[in-house]
Amino acid sequence: xxxxxxxxxxxxxxxxxxxxxxxxxxxxxxxxxxxxxxxxxxxxxxxxxxxxxxxxxxxxxxxxxxxxxxxxxxxxxxxxxxxxxxxxxxxxxxxxxxxxxxxxxxxxxxxxxxxxxxxxxxxxxxxxxxxxxxxxxxxxxxxxxxxxxxxxxxxxxxxxxxxxxxxxxxxxxxxxxxxxxxxxxxxxxxxxxxxxxxxxxxxxxxxxxxxxxxxxxxxxxxxxxxxxxxxxxxxxxxxxxxxxxxxxxxxxxxxxxxxxxxxxxxxxxxxxxxxxxxxxxxxxxxxxxxxxxxxxxxxxxxxxxxxxxxxxxxxxxxxxxxxxxxxxxxxxxxxxxxxxxxxxxxxxxxxxxxxxxxxxxxx
Numbered sequence: 001x002x003x004x005x006x007x008x009x010x011x012x013x014x015x016x017x018x019x020x021x022x023x024x025x026x027x028x029x030x031x032x033x034x035x036x037x038x039x040x041x042x043x044x045x046x047x048x049x050x051x052x053x054x055x056x057x058x059x060x061x062x063x064x065x066x067x068x069x070x071x072x073x074x075x076x077x078x079x080x081x082x083x084x085x086x087x088x089x090x091x092x093x094x095x096x097x098x099x100x101x102x103x104x105x106x107x108x109x110x111x112x113x114x115x116x117x118x119x120x121x122x123x124x125x126x127x128x129x130x131x132x133x134x135x136x137x138x139x140x141x142x143x144x145x146x147x148x149x150x151x152x153x154x155x156x157x158x159x160x161x162x163x164x165x166x167x168x169x170x171x172x173x174x175x176x177x178x179x180x181x182x183x184x185x186x187x188x189x190x191x192x193x194x195x196x197x198x199x200x201x202x203x204x205x206x207x208x209x210x211x212x213x214x215x216x217x218x219x220x221x222x223x224x225x226x227x228x229x230x231x232x233x234x235x236x237x238x239x240x241x242x243x244x245x246x247x248x249x250x251x252x253x254x255x256x257x258x259x260x261x262x263x264x265x266x267x268x269x270x271x272x273x274x275x276x277x278x279x280x281x282x283x284x285x286x287x288x289x290x291x292x293x294x295x296x297x298x299x300x301x302x303x304x305x306x307x308x309x310x311x312x313x314x315x316x317x318x319x320x321x322x323x324x325x326x327x328x329x330x331x332x333x334x335x336x337x338x339x340x341x342x343x344x345x346x347x348x349x350x351x352x353x354x355x356x357x358x359x360x361x362x363x
Contacts, residue, residue: 052102063088105283124148147201154183205230251282291337
């Protein structure tokens with residue numbers, strides 16, 4: 001069962017005007033503070049990332065199963081156990097607190113078939129990673145993770161005909177789909193989920209700063225911090241996840257598209273922080289370097305976003321390297337040949353998730 005994207009720019013093409021594209025790239029680079037070579041580098045996260053990937057994979061698989069069963073029961077009108085999902089959030093949080101790049105990479109790359117349960121887990125995970133990046137304490141991070149998991153419960157009260165539709169929705173169908181917000185709040189009442197932060201996320205994740213959202217058409221600061229964060233995370237996950245009516249977007253393209261709507265739809269400061277959190281080149285992005293080597297981003301350096309940690313995919317002649325080395329591009333000894341030329345398409349036969357999981361093995 002899939003969930004249509006009803007209020008994000010899912011079907012809008014990316015800007016094709018060269019000037020607009022250059023402007024977006026400039027903004028992304030400004031976020032990365034490329035000119036600041038005096039900043040202290042992050043401690044190389046390669047070792048801790050390799051260590052965490054295995055346990056993060058097990059946690060994600062387990063929570064996916066719990067959430068899938070939970071929503072199947074909700075769709076069927078059966079009794080559900082909320083505490084099971086709360087424990088799942090705590091399990092994800094433990095991984096995020098140890099090494100968030102591992103869970104971030106799995107969330108960005110492991111589509112797991114799409115559908116609402118995966119969307120819920122991904123939004124929950126991204127909210128916790130985002131909250132950690134903003135410096136929130138663990139208890140607050142956990143609450144926001146619960147909000148991400150429960151923000152769309154009302155989708156279980158929408159007709160499966162609408163949820164699985166591959167073509168455009170009619171006006172009536174859009175209205176029925178948008179009713180999932182008040183339905184979510186009603187289900188939160190029924191399940192005894194009364195935390196105000198969780199409820200604000202459910203009520204406001206489709207609101208937009210300019211008042212063009214729904215259901216209350218709130219504007220500006222009338223939208224809570226939780227609602228503004230959830231709007232960014234929810235739209236990003238919707239754009240980058242597969243849907244029945246379109247393929248998933250590359251993460252870099254999704255960020256560029258969303259950037260065109262900052263100040264109208266999103267809190268600009270929060271969106272910039274989100275870009276810094278997931279990376280100018282998010283994990284899984286395929287890049288070509290100046291030396292013509294093709295690499296995949298496997299982790300980001302938070303103080304040097306234009307110098308991620310990458311895994312070599314091909315040599316300079318385009319030949320695939322089966323177990324390419326991991327290179328930290330922040331290393332100044334790499335020289336100009338290792339500067340990024342730009343995003344490119346994955347080489348034929350390359351599975352980014354498989355490449356990331358190969359990081360579990362020693363280099």
